[in-house]
Amino acid sequence: MKESDELNQYRPHKKATYVVMAVILTAAVSGYFMGLQQTGSTIRERQSDSVVPSQGTRRDSSKDNSRMIKGGSNGPPTAPSYSEMAASDRGPNADWENDLRKLTRKKPNLFKQVEPSAQARQAVVEARRKLRAFDGAPPVIPHPINQTSSAACLSCHNENTEIKDRLAQKVPHKTYQSCTQCHVPTTTDAPPMAGDTMTANWPTNRFVGWTNQLEGKQAYSGGPPTIPHTTLMRKNCLSCHGAKARLRTTHPWRQSCLQCHAPSAGLDQHRFLSEPFPVSPKTRSQ
Amino acid sequence: MSVSGLVITLSEEPSARDRALESLEAYPGIERGQLSDRWLPVVVERPDDESGEAVFREISLLPGVEYVDVVFVHFENADTKQGALGNGQTKGMHGSPQVTAASNR
Amino acid sequence: MNRRDFIKFSAMAAATAMARRKSGAAEAGPGEASNGEGNSPEWHKAPCRFCGTGCHVRVGVQDGRVVAIQGDEKADVNNGLLCVKGYHVGMILYGKDRLTQPLLREGGELKPVSWDKAIDVIAKRIMEDPDAFGFYGSGQWTIPEGYVAQKLMKAGLSNNHIEPNARLCMASAVTGFVSTYGVDEPAGCYQDLDECDVLIMWGNNPAEMHPVLFSRVIDRRSRGEKVRLIDISTRRTRTTEFCQDYLEFRPQTDLAIANGIAHLLIQNGTFDREFVDRYCHFRQDTEPDSLFGKPMSFEEYRQAVAKYTPEYVEELSGVPAEKIRMLGELFGRRDLRITSLWCMGMNQHSRGTAINRLVHGIHLLSGHFGRPGDAPTSLTGQPSACGTAREVGTLAHALPGGRLVAKEDHRRQCEKLWNVPEGRISSKPGYHTVKLWEKFCTPTNQGGDIRTLFVQVTNPGQSLPNLHKHFRGKKGLEDKFLVVSEVYPSASTELADLVLPASLWVEKNGIFGNSERRTQQWYKMVEPPGDARDDCWMTIAIARRLYELGHSGMKDRDGQFIFAMKNDEGEEVPIWQWPHYYDINVDKRLYEEYRPFTWMKHKNVAPYDELVKARGLRWPVVETDDGGWRETRFRFSGFDDPFVEEGKRIQFYHSVTKDDRALIWFNPYEPAAEEPDKEFRYWLCTGRVLEHWHTGTMTMRVPPLRRSMPHAYIEMHPDDAAEEGFSNGEVIQLMTRRGQIEAPVWIEGRGRVPRGSLFVPFFDEHRLVNLVTLGAVCPISKEPDYKKCAAKVGKVGSSTPAMAKGPEVRP
Structure with missing residues (x-):
């Protein structure tokens, strides 16, 4: 094929391209000026808006992201004015939040009556066991992670964070700095290998982990149950038993759990008489 | 319904102890726990607390039984069901230090 | 309900x-x-089975099985915290394919045999040619296991061909300590990590390799303390994320960086003149290199390091001159406490002894030594690299307690303690690890004079460098006989002629010694599976069989069996018969027999009964006036070390120069043994990952760990990958002059290499990176360099057919 033929072929397309470009240009210019015309009132209204939207003014479904879609009190969302963009802190994204901690959340109702059901509880306990090799093992991470940063973990796990139907539980122990030291993803982030039969064929393991009876002893019906598990690494009771948590206590408003619920000295390594401390000088207090 | 937890102190004499264990087998509604030396924990379930008390007296009289401690009683009679304590009353006696804590409800 | x-x-x-x-x-x-x-469950104490940190775990036992693990809150090392491997350490016992019976290769296949037969086969091989027998153990040997092996070889067979795999990981640290202080092992302890203001990590990634120690430092920040972390490394790792400074250097140029710091200390006049005048001499290497070198004056030293100006160091290393100045200034400040931390980055180095000496040197020169928080500290990778390999001295040139086979008085002392005739111990050092395996893989008629090799608690088929040469060469050599005691099928059992099933961790009594001189004891808690037995027992049983076959070395001066043991009633117990092995505490008897060996170098380990009560004790442990036992945290420091003379601040009482002074060495920068060139244009570094321990024999059988990190990968810079046309996850070929492997590329993954560098972890037995690594060793420590060699990459099938895929180890 000759070169000129080739060019001829493209000619009709060229005309179409001019038309499309003209349309786009017109739209862009008019859009820009329409944006400039918008008054600052919308922006002022946005700025005075409280961080937590007043209850009842938003539709339920948009509660969690209500601050992303802003409009008049009931009207449709309005685009911000371009003229104001440069002046505002982070442009139109000033109050967009990608930090999950800062999303508006339902306040948990501490006083909601709950009727603990054995089945629901069992389901939670089962789900919990799936992530642990034995009672007391650090749970594995059921989602992909940032391989090199621990800071990312706390953006959700700093508080009990509800994300749709999932709950990112608050860290129940004091926050160590290096999360991945103990918690590893249950599936790797490393790229999978196609046809990798060698890895898949690793023999399984016969280890049977200890599962605690997971039921506190009550001295009598209605008495406060003892804590059936170790409190080692589980010092923050509300992480699992708080108002949002799956194993919710019937009385989440009470703060001092150990006042009524007794931990176990045996499980918590406090049975000093049968297991004395090392005889070496305690070195930390030199 | 009445449920009581008892600790039966058996005779130190082995044959008398075996006899007592045998006669306990014959009692309906008695659940035996694990024998610790000569102390046997049992749970007795009866429709009401009167018959519960009767069992307690009967067991005390069995040959080979020295005495019986009551460590746990739960009763739930028809007339107390609507009572102030809601749907049941439980009393702990003797024993366990946990018993002293107040109701958490 | x-x-x-x-x-x-x-x-x-x-x-x-x-x-x-x-x-x-x-x-x-x-x-x-x-x-x-x-x-x-019932809870017992034990040190963790994995790394050299030496965390104590509480082992939950129920119905004769380990069912749970907790961090031990009473343990000073870890204060209740563990890492993900430690939390799952109980699961290593229960991998489905545990070896449960002795297997002998007949007609190419491993077939079950009785223990009697197995022990007999080994003993007869030894009897045939005692000098052609080699014993290869590890830093995972318990102290008694290493001690019996040592005694069998040196006091029984008069054969010094005994080596631990610790040669592959700790030898350069040992030569560094010995040539600097005259005696092995760190002076400081983990308390340094609590008290330092600056922590410098030299080619070290403790966030993954010693996580509990790393947390011990960074958790101080949660308490509001300030600690400055400096990462001097050749690749970004999880550790880097926590550091204020990241200094990326060209591989091998850590030598130049250390010299650059020394130069700045002298040029700025900020070195510790008083410390140097009172406690140090200067040293340089001889031609050829030697452990103790030759003296040099301060002036000569000054001139030698003067060349290493920040600009010159930048030129060599790629680290900006101002960062070198920053390090120089930090070391020049006496008000700061500085701890240096290193592990394999400095040890697995073709100039490993040199870089170890240099880092000790800058600490001594700047006086950052001997106060809590001021310490050059080397970490170990194995639970008893210090306790067994280094202290028991299970090396070709060493005897227990820091003694050397080459020294006559040392041999006499050992012969006396072992009650064997004078002259029993051979004065000729045996083969170091790489040489031992080279000899084993060389045909006998071509000088391969090691014919039978007994491997315990390690996996050389995966961990030796350049495996084609040092391990696989055995294939087809009919008169070579490899005995492997293992817990699982591994790359080593694949070539073994006899496989012995071993007890693991809390299936036996044991004693480990961790990185901070801490000796830790545990008791057997559960039974080993099937017919698996203790490594210690195997050695004793072989010795007894040799005794029965009439080997004269198995008798002491009085004609008694060298491992004869009596019970409390004074009756001899036939411990070589497995049913009687636990009639008495063999571990305790062996350990108490070993204890006097530790006194000469003032490494006095604690009595067994004290270890039982403690979560480990750091030697030297001395008896106090009230009959108690006191451990030592800071060696050579007057305020803590009981062996320092009254009134002295610092005393190097095993000094090379016999005048209580340590040596500040000068060693020049020298290029690596193999550097990238036009064809092989990448640096290849190997190492570990958080989830897996060493060759993965144990951790790959722990589902939570394997799921998190199921296979090895090739870490690559995105620009390099783009240039080569690789996408993330693509399986590629990696080639060196020694072989090739296939593995997927991982870009922006666990670690981040600079351009022109690759990193591959070595835990994966199906992707054996050691098929391609270099066998070059440090001339003094004989430790191989696993961190540097030249490699190239290509699409799968781009080169000659694969020379070697991973081994098929499943039986």
């Missing part, structure tokens, strides 16, 4: 508790069901 059942349950619980209390059962030991935790 319905309500009625629950009430009945409560009633029974109350009644049972009361019945037990009355019978006195409630006063029984830990783990009893009486305290309200129903099915709680």
Whole structure:
């Protein structure tokens, strides 16, 4: 094929391209000026808006992201004015939040009556066991992670964070700095290998982990149950038993759990008489 | 319904102890726990607390039984069901230090 | 459980508790069901099986099986915290394919045989040619295991061909300590990590390799303390994320960086003149290199390091001159406490001894030594690299307690302690690890004079460098015989002629020694599976068989079997018969026999009974006036070390120069043994990952760990990958002059290499990176360099057919 033929072929397309470009240009210019015309009132209204939207003014479904879609009190969302963009802190994204901690959340109702059901509880306990090799093992991470940063973990796990139907539980122990030291993803982030039969064929393991009876002893019906598990690494009771948590206590408003619920000295390594401390000088207090 | 937890102190004499264990087998509604030396924990379930008390007296009289401690009683009679304590009353006696804590409800 | 059942349950619980209390059962030991935790396991103490940190775990045992693990809150090392491997350490016992019976290769296949037969086969091989026998153990040997092997070889067979795999990981640290202080092992302890203001990590990634120690430092920040972390490394790792400074250097140029710091200290006049005048001499290497070198004056030293100006160091290393100045200034400040931390980055180095000496040198020169927080500290990768390999001296040139086979007085002392005739111990050092395996893989008629090799608690088929040469060469050599004691099928059992099933961790009694001189004891808690038996027993049983076959070396001066043991009634116990092995505590007897060896170098380890009570004790452990035992945290420091003379601040009492002074060495920068060139244009570094320990024999059988990190990968810079046309996850070929492997590329993954660099972890037996690594060793320590060689990459199938894929180890 000759070169000129080739060019001829493209000619009709060229005309179409001019038309499309003209349309786009017109739209862009008019859009820009329409944006400039918008008054600052919308922006002022946005700025005075409280961080937590007043209850009842938003539709339920948009509660969690209500601050992303802003409009008049009931009207449709309005685009911000371009003229104001440069002046505002982070442009139109000033109050967009990608930090999950800062999303508006339902306040948990501490006083909601709950009727603990054995089945629901069992389901939670089962789900919990799936992530642990034995009672007391650090749970594995059921989602992909940032391989090199621990800071990312706390953006959700700093508080009990509800994300749709999932709950990112608050860290129940004091926050160590290096999360991945103990918690590893249950599936790797490393790229999978196609046809990798060698890895898949690793023999399984016969280890049977200890599962605690997971039921506190009550001295009598209605008495406060003892804590059936170790409190080692589980010092923050509300992480699992708080108002949002799956194993919710019937009385989440009470703060001092150990006042009524007794931990176990045996499980918590406090049975000093049968297991004395090392005889070496305690070195930390030199 | 009445449920009581008892600790039966058996005779130190082995044959008398075996006899007592045998006669306990014959009692309906008695659940035996694990024998610790000569102390046997049992749970007795009866429709009401009167018959519960009767069992307690009967067991005390069995040959080979020295005495019986009551460590746990739960009763739930028809007339107390609507009572102030809601749907049941439980009393702990003797024993366990946990018993002293107040109701958490 | 319905309500009625629950009430009945409560009633029974109350009644049972009361019945037990009355019978006195409630006063029984830990783990009893009486305290309200129903099915709680019984808890025992043990050090973790994995790295050299030496965390203590509480092992939950129920119905004869390990069922749970907790961090031990009473342990000073870890204060209740573990890492993900430690939390799952109990699962290593229960991999489905545990070896449970001795297997002998017949007609190319491994077939079950009896223990009697197995022991007999080994003993007869040894009898045939005692000098052609080699013993290859590891830093995972317990102290008694290493001690019996050592005694069998040196006092029994007069054969010095005994080596631990620790040669591959710790030898350069040892030569560094010995040539600097005259005696091995760190002076400081983990308390340095609590008290330092600056922590410098030299080619070290403790966030993954020693996570508990790393947390010990960074968790100080949660308490509001300030600690400055400096990462001097050749790639970004999880550690880097926590560091204020990241200094990326060209591989091998750490030598130049250390010299650059020394130069700045002298040029700025900020070195510690008083410390140097009172406690140090200067040294340089001889031609050829030697352990103790030759003296040099301060002036000569000054001139030698003067060349290493920040600009010159930048030119060599790529680290900006101002960062070198920053390090120089930090070391020049006496108000700061500076701890240096290193592990394999400095040890697995073709100039490993040199870089170890240099880092000790800048600490001594700047006086950052001997105060809590001021310490050059080397970490170990294995649980008893210090305790067994280094202290028991299970090396070709060493004897227990820091002694050397080459020294006559040392041999006489050992012969006396072992009660064997004078002259029993050979004065000629045996082969170091790489040489030992080279000899084993060389045909006998071509000088391969090691014919039978017994491997315990390690996996050389995966961990030796340049495996084609040092391990696979054995294939087809008919008169070579490889015995492997293992817990699982591995790359080593694949070539073994005899496989012995071993007990693992808490299936046996044991004693480890961790990185901070801490000796740790544990008791057997569960039975080994099937017919698996203790490594210690195997060695004793072989010795006994040799005794029966009439080997004269198995008798001491009095004609007694060298491992004869008596019970408390004075009757001899036939411990070589497995049913009688646990009639007495063999571990305790061996350890107490070993203890006097440790006194010469003032490494006095604690009595066994004290170890039983403690979560490890750091030697030297000395008896106090009130009959107690006191451990030592800071060696050579007057305020803590009982062997430092009264009134002295610092005393290097095993000094090379016999005048209580340490040596500050000068060693020049020298290029690596193999550097990238036009064809092989990448640096290749190997190492570990958080989830797996060493060759993965144990951790790959722990599902949570394997799921998190199922296979090895090739870490690559995105620009390099783009240039080569690789996408993330694509399986590629990696080639060196020694072989090739295939593995997927991982870009922006766990670590981040600079351009022109690759990193591959070595835990994956299906992707054996050691098929391609270099066998070059440090001339003094004989430790191989696993961190540097030249490699190239290509699409799969781009080069000659694969020379070697991973081994098929499944039986």
